[in-house]
Amino acid sequence: MAFGLRWGGTGVFLATEIRVQFHEWLAIVTGTLTPGALLIFVAVLAPQLIAVTLIGSLVYSMFLIGQRVRIDHKLNELYHASPLSPEAYFVGIAGGMLVAYLPPSLFVLAILEILHPLSILAWLVLAACLLAVWAVSSTIGYVVSTLFKDMKTIWPYSALLTNLFGIVPPVFYPIRFVPTEWRSVVLLLPTSGAAVLVNGVAGLETISGNEAILAAAALALESVVMFVFGIYWARRMARER
Amino acid sequence: MPPEALRAVDVRKVYHGRGSPDVEALRGVSLALRRGERIALLGRNGAGKTTFLRIASTLLIPTSGLIEVFGHDVVNAPETVRPLIAVVPQEGKPFFHLTPREQVYCYLRARGLPREEAKARTEASLEKMGLEDVADRLSVTLSGGQKQRAMVATVLATEAPLLFLDEPTIGLDPFARRAVWDVLRDLTRKGCTVLLTTHYLDEAEALSERLYIVEEGAILFEGTAERAKRQIGGTLRVSIENGGNHREQFASFGQSVEEGNALHVITEPERVHEIMDVALREHLSATVGPVTLEEAFLTIVGRSIDAE
Numbered sequence: 176m177a178f179g180l181r182w183g184g185t186g187v188f189l190a191t192e193i194r195v196q197f198h199e200w201l202a203i204v205t206g207t208l209t210p211g212a213l214l215i216f217v218a219v220l221a222p223q224l225i226a227v228t229l230i231g232s233l234v235y236s237m238f239l240i241g242q243r244v245r246i247d248h249k250l251n252e253l254y255h256a257s258p259l260s261p262e263a264y265f266v267g268i269a270g271g272m273l274v275a276y277l278p279p280s281l282f283v284l285a286i287l288e289i290l291h292p293l294s295i296l297a298w299l300v301l302a303a304c305l306l307a308v309w310a311v312s313s314t315i316g317y318v319v320s321t322l323f324k325d326m327k328t329i330w331p332y333s334a335l336l337t338n339l340f341g342i343v344p345p346v347f348y349p350i351r352f353v354p355t356e357w358r359s360v361v362l363l364l365p366t367s368g369a370a371v372l373v374n375g376v377a378g379l380e381t382i383s384g385n386e387a388i389l390a391a392a393a394l395a396l397e398s399v400v401m402f403v404f405g406i407y408w409a410r411r412m413a414r415e416r
Numbered sequence: 417m418p419p420e421a422l423r424a425v426d427v428r429k430v431y432h433g434r435g436s437p438d439v440e441a442l443r444g445v446s447l448a449l450r451r452g453e454r455i456a457l458l459g460r461n462g463a464g465k466t467t468f469l470r471i472a473s474t475l476l477i478p479t480s481g482l483i484e485v486f487g488h489d490v491v492n493a494p495e496t497v498r499p500l501i502a503v504v505p506q507e508g509k510p511f512f513h514l515t516p517r518e519q520v521y522c523y524l525r526a527r528g529l530p531r532e533e534a535k536a537r538t539e540a541s542l543e544k545m546g547l548e549d550v551a552d553r554l555s556v557t558l559s560g561g562q563k564q565r566a567m568v569a570t571v572l573a574t575e576a577p578l579l580f581l582d583e584p585t586i587g588l589d590p591f592a593r594r595a596v597w598d599v600l601r602d603l604t605r606k607g608c609t610v611l612l613t614t615h616y617l618d619e620a621e622a623l624s625e626r627l628y629i630v631e632e633g634a635i636l637f638e639g640t641a642e643r644a645k646r647q648i649g650g651t652l653r654v655s656i657e658n659g660g661n662h663r664e665q666f667a668s669f670g671q672s673v674e675e676g677n678a679l680h681v682i683t684e685p686e687r688v689h690e691i692m693d694v695a696l697r698e699h700l701s702a703t704v705g706p707v708t709l710e711e712a713f714l715t716i717v718g719r720s721i722d723a724e
Contacts, residue, residue, distance in 0.1 A: 181495070184527075184528060194518055198554060250511065252473075252505040254523075256474055256502065257574075414476075415475060
């Protein structure tokens with residue numbers, strides 16, 4: 176009951192969300208593997224960047240999956256007016272996305288391991304970065320979707336956010352292509368920060384110690400702050416003013 | 417334990433618009449539901465019914481006033497109230513990518529019911545709502561009425577002590593509506609209390625023991641359907657074909673309303689034969705029937721609109 180949070184029912188609701196996600200398995204597979212299509216272009220045009228692109232596609236997919244959060248307001252009401260706490264509801268939704276994301280991502284990871292084996296440290300950094308991106312992205316997806324009454328109106332915003340966070344910054348390409356004056360900015364973004372950190376630890380590109388610290392600190396802070404905000408927002412949604 | 421399942425005292429709700437004027441959705445609503453009662457909240461669109469239901473079900477904070485559910489304040493103790501209630505939201509949709517069977521079962525499990533009990537209640541609820549044949553189809557493939565039945569089945573399976581149903585039978589065929597009525601009657605026999613909103617006045621009459629009529633955020637009427645009908649000046653309606661040209665001759669018998677070529681006169685049973693005598697003299701055909709709740713509703717709400 177720390178901070179008045181109640182987690183009873185989280186596991187059961189998480190199981191519900193996983194069921195929902197796996198009924199949409201084709202959407203998950205295509206959503207997660209679509210960035211992998213870039214691999215074909217990269218393999219042809221710049222084969223030396225293929226490992227960077229694979230890591231980028233993992234980060235991008237993790238961000239994308241959060242943007243697939245669709246909250247139906249009426250389902251919100253059904254669950255909020257029940258013993259299931261809003262925080263359990265939010266974590267269940269976000270967790271369902273994470274679990275659904277794993278199987279197709281394992282496929283991408285297997286290709287990465289074949290083409291560019293990672294050290295244990297790089298694996299740990301990759302896992303931590305993906306979890307941080309998940310925390311940020313699922314909160315953004317949840318909060319954005321609660322702002323609209325009709326789920327269809329969310330789609331353009333999801334696409335906009337995905338492009339802003341996943342395509343424009345150096346997620347699929349190395350940070351060395353970014354002008355020096357912009358490097359600090361892109362390191363502050365959760366997606367490009369995560370990709371650059373993993374690439375750096377995996378030896379795929381060179382970043383300074385200060386840049387690594389900046390990216391790691393920003394990502395850690397963003398993930399914690401955003402996840403706490405997601406819980407706060409869920410509680411707020413259960414008690415509108 | 418208090419005798420009331422729900423007690424609302426002077427509940428007000430003002431929505432503060434951004435750049436638009438404030439809207440006073442509830443203007444001092446007071447009402448009470450005794451345990452085991454079925455109560456209908458009637459009103460025009462935008463009258464404040466859903467706002468009241470959302471406040472009572474802990475989803476919305478009132479601007480002022482008090483609402484207690486089984487003696488617990490919904491504003492200060494929502495965590496205590498929530499296990500005691502369940503809500504069918506207006507135009508609610510089930511999870512599109514769950515089957516009705518999964519939807520009901522998962523919801524019961526999320527509310528803390530043990531597996532076996534959740535399974536048994538799921539099957540019983542699907543059967544009562546006539547959803548056995550589509551129980552394993554994804555909701556996205558169901559018709560609108562089937563989706564609505566899945567939502568109702570989900571909530572009624574909880575057997576929560578206090579059920580809020582916001583237009584639960586909208587879009588349902590007459591058979592499905594009656595199935596919902598039967599389940600609600602059954603649940604109140606078991607001790608559940610039901611507060612529902614509906615625009616089907618036959619449903620309100622068939623189902624509710626008392627009803628409240630809400631208009632512009634205030635309660636205009638509280639009582640039984642019979643009492644509502646008596647409020648409009650009679651219990652019978654005499655409909656006179658082509659009676660519009662003879663309105664003055666019938667004016668003394670009671671309130672009269674023209675509808676197309678017909679003139680409807682609301683009156684008491686003892687005056688019916690006098691009206692029939694006049695109609696016969698004028699060679700007009702007339703039929704007699706009971707006043708409906710719809711007529712009472714229109715009159716009560718209409719009076720309020722006229723008064724404004």
